[in-house]
Amino acid sequence: MSPVYWEMVGALAALLTMFGFVPQILKIMRTRSVEDMSLPMMYQFSLGVFLWLLYGIYLHNRILIVANLVSLACFVAGIALYFRYRSQKAGQQEPAGGAS
Amino acid sequence: MSPVYWEMVGALAALLTMFGFVPQILKIMRTRSVEDMSLPMMYQFSLGVFLWLLYGIYLHNRILIVANLVSLACFVAGIALYFRYRSQKAGQQEPAGGAS
Numbered sequence: 001m002s003p004v005y006w007e008m009v010g011a012l013a014a015l016l017t018m019f020g021f022v023p024q025i026l027k028i029m030r031t032r033s034v035e036d037m038s039l040p041m042m043y044q045f046s047l048g049v050f051l052w053l054l055y056g057i058y059l060h061n062r063i064l065i066v067a068n069l070v071s072l073a074c075f076v077a078g079i080a081l082y083f084r085y086r087s088q089k090a091g092q093q094e095p096a097g098g099a100s
Numbered sequence: 101m102s103p104v105y106w107e108m109v110g111a112l113a114a115l116l117t118m119f120g121f122v123p124q125i126l127k128i129m130r131t132r133s134v135e136d137m138s139l140p141m142m143y144q145f146s147l148g149v150f151l152w153l154l155y156g157i158y159l160h161n162r163i164l165i166v167a168n169l170v171s172l173a174c175f176v177a178g179i180a181l182y183f184r185y186r187s188q189k190a191g192q193q194e195p196a197g198g199a200s
Contacts, residue, residue, distance in 0.1 A: 010155040016148025023140035036136035040123035048116025055110040 014067035021045075021074040025081065034085045042082065046075040114167035121145075121174040125181065134185045142182065146175040 028034055049071040056064025128134055149171045156164025 006155065006158040009151055009158070013148050013151030013155050016144055017152060020145040020148055021141060023144060024138040027136070027138040027141075031136065033136050036127070036131065036133050038124040038127040041121060041127075044116055044123060045120040048113050048120055051109055051113030052117060055106065055113050058106040058109070 010063050014063045018067040018070035019074070021071070021078055025074065025077055028078070028081045028085065032085050034082045037078075037082055039079070039082055042075050042079050046072060046079065049075060110163050114163045118167040118170035119174070121171070121178055125174060125177055128178070128181045128185065132185050134182045137178075137182055139179070139182055142175050142179050146172060146179065149175060 024037075028037070049068045052064060053068040053072065056062075056068055124137075128137070149168045152164060153168040153172065156162075156168060
């Protein structure tokens with residue numbers, strides 16, 4: 001297969017994973033519930049994605065750079081939402097059979 | 101900085117992100133609760149990571165290949181756990197002030 005085809009595969013991969021956490025962010029904003037989310041998961045991804053970003057800069061690979069910049073922003077947003085709704089939760093009683 | 105140093109940055113990035121979903125999987129296994137998890141998020145990451153794997157094979161980049169193989173396994177495990185505990189949840193009433 002031609003290099004152009006493979007660059008499209010890489011670009012599609014980058015698009016999907018760079019915005020991969022967006023559905024989770026939208027769900028958190030909708031339900032305002034983060035009880036089942038793992039904070040260490042978001043920390044670990046944030047640090048890992050930051051190092052991928054540095055590695056992408058070293059390789060001069062634009063796909064790695066842009067993809068991991070966006071991913072990092074998504075995970076940081078997830079962490080911010082976690083603390084926003086986590087602390088909210090602590091101050092209120094969860095209703096029986098809460099949001100599905 | 102030397103190329104060896106940068107390869108270590110890439111390897112550490114790969115280690116962190118390839119196992120990035122593991123804390124979430126452990127939390128699901130502990131709480132048996134997946135209500136706040138986004139299934140589209142896990143589908144999107146799985147497909148994206150699969151395409152990164154193909155792109156890594158094209159580039160002959162071992163870090164991309166191994167990292168995305170492990171990531172894919174983690175997200176598939178997450179999806180399996182989601183359906184396991186999601187269907188369990190449907191058959192029982194959630195207690196007030198459920199697991200934190």
